Structure formats: C-alpha cells, structure tokens
Amino acid sequence: MTFTRMDTRQVVEAHADLSHLPASPVLEQLLERCVEGKGSEAEKQELGRLWQARVRHLLLDLGRDPGVFVVRPAELIKRTLPSLKHGWSSRSPLPMA
Numbered sequence: 001m002t003f004t005r006m007d008t009r010q011v012v013e014a015h016a017d018l019s020h021l022p023a024s025p026v027l028e029q030l031l032e033r034c035v036e037g038k039g040s041e042a043e044k045q046e047l048g049r050l051w052q053a054r055v056r057h058l059l060l061d062l063g064r065d066p067g068v069f070v071v072r073p074a075e076l077i078k079r080t081l082p083s084l085k086h087g088w089s090s091r092s093p094l095p096m097a
Contacts, residue, residue, distance in 0.1 A: 001015075011073070011074040012071050013071070013072055013074040014069070014070070014071045016068060016069055017067060017069075018068075020062055020065065021054065021057065021058050024050065027047070027051065027054065030043050031047060031051075034047050
C-alpha cells in the first residue's frame, strides 16, 4: 500500500508481515463458514471475538516490531504517479498528513 503527502508529494510504501501472527485453525474455519453464509449467529459472534483478539494482538503487542510493520520511501513509485490537483480518488494513493 502506498501513501502520498499532498503537500510535498512524498510517497512511502507500507507493508505488514503477518507471518509473526499465525491464524488459529478455528478462526480460519469460522471465517470460511461465515463468508460462505453457513455460519450460525454463535459462530459469527465467535468469529468477531477471535478476529478482534487477533487485531488487538497485532496492534498492541506487535505494533512497534520493525519486522511486522515496514514503512519505507517509495521514490520509484513517486515518479510514476499522476499529478493530483483536487485531492485523491479511489484509484490513487491516500493522502498522508
């Protein structure tokens, strides 16, 4: 994912390496059932609980781990972006403050 500052046109690439956060087999099974429309209300609630616990662990426990979240300048991308005069569109990088 790339982010572009609107004032300076500086661009960064952001990546998250989720291999440090393996998904539980139960979470994967519940996700599959719910996406297919086969999950019961109890399964949907459990999926939500497990998903939130996974996100909480990612952000609170691993959020400052430089091996998980990587943000770096993207000079090559910057040169290929179109000029944005009136904000951003869904097909252009999000502005970064």
